[in-house]
Amino acid sequence: MGDIKKGLEGVVALDTSISFIDGLQGILKYRGIEVEHLAEMSYDAVSYLLINGILPDEQELTDYSSRLKNERFLHHNMADVLKICEFGIESLDLLRTAISCSAHFDTEKDIHSPEANINKAIRLVAKFPTMVAALERNRIGVEPIGPNNDLSHGANFLYMLTGRIPTDLEAEAIEKDFILSAEHELNPSTFSLRIAASTLSDLYSAIICGLCTLKGPLHGGARKGVMDMLDEVISPDNAENYIQDKISKKEKIMGFGHRVYKTYDPRAQVYKDIARRISLENGDTVWYDMAEKLEHIMYHEFIELRGKPIYPNVDFYSAVVYKYLDIPSELATSVFAIGRVSGWIAHCLEQYSDNRVIRPRANFV
């Protein structure tokens, strides 16, 4: 067999019309539209775009948003399931279990028609935030709060999590977070669920594969890693020592580097701006200042060490935003998944629409 590309680096595995990345120029587009532009829209519009392939007109968006709102509520049996789940395990593991159980209450789970798949897609997008908020409230020993249908997808999530209507800027921050997290071509979780979909396994099963893969610290788990790092560094004055120590031990610094981007991740730019604005509204800029200092030190350290800089990835400033939104670090990967589910669904539907089972070969040694 030919040369093996470790980690499949640079290997093109399939055609997609869902997203495009230029890693050298720092460009990311969903369905042909730059992510910076999409970040100004609502998550409902972007989710519609990913799942249906085109942006909705006004009426289509109103109908889609209202279908999502109608599906925010959980099946009455899910309340009991979520309570049973409350035994001190990681949030992402809880979410995986909850999504798996919720599949059993979906009468269309094993119906594979395009119409049933869209119905399931809407249920998944709508119910992810309700489940994450309910699981977290159970975990901390307070009653879950039902959805508030006067609020947007993002604002409603924060409301269900905290019981407080978010400020306009907080609502904008979480909405942007969901949009920026929604899709990223053949990242590990998306690849894993396309493999599941290629066996013609059902949509729920594929999404659960995505969740399991997102969990790892080298993928979605890095966001929690950055939040924990900010807690450890405590003050911008400690940033230099922290980085030096990690580098001397040859440990990875979470939230930096990327397989595809060799320049600034365009999502990180948008996150950085919202992190700065929310830190100012909050009146305490320490988390933001610390992050900027870490970014500056990493940039220069890597030029010295490797002759080229390293840049923050999507997980770096998103973690700072989560700090200001009071999202606990244990919840970071699950919140990431709330945004990502639309992109995952789009990939499953694309795989189903022109399927051949994904089955590569291995070189026996």
Ligand SMILES: CC(C)(COP(=O)(O)OP(=O)(O)OC[C@H]1O[C@@H](n2cnc3c(N)ncnc32)[C@H](O)[C@@H]1OP(=O)(O)O)[C@@H](O)C(=O)NCCC(=O)NCCS
């Ligand atoms: C994202 C990531 C997994 C990309 O991995 P990759 O394409 O396989 O790149 P590598 O891990 O091989 O990195 C190349 C070199 O840069 C170093 N490097 C890359 N990211 C680094 C980081 N965040 N901290 C310290 N060193 C890093 C590696 O140690 C490696 O050095 P080596 O050649 O001496 O072994 C990697 O950058 C990483 O682990 N980052 C931290 C975790 C993270 O933020 N993940 C979220 C991704 S969106």
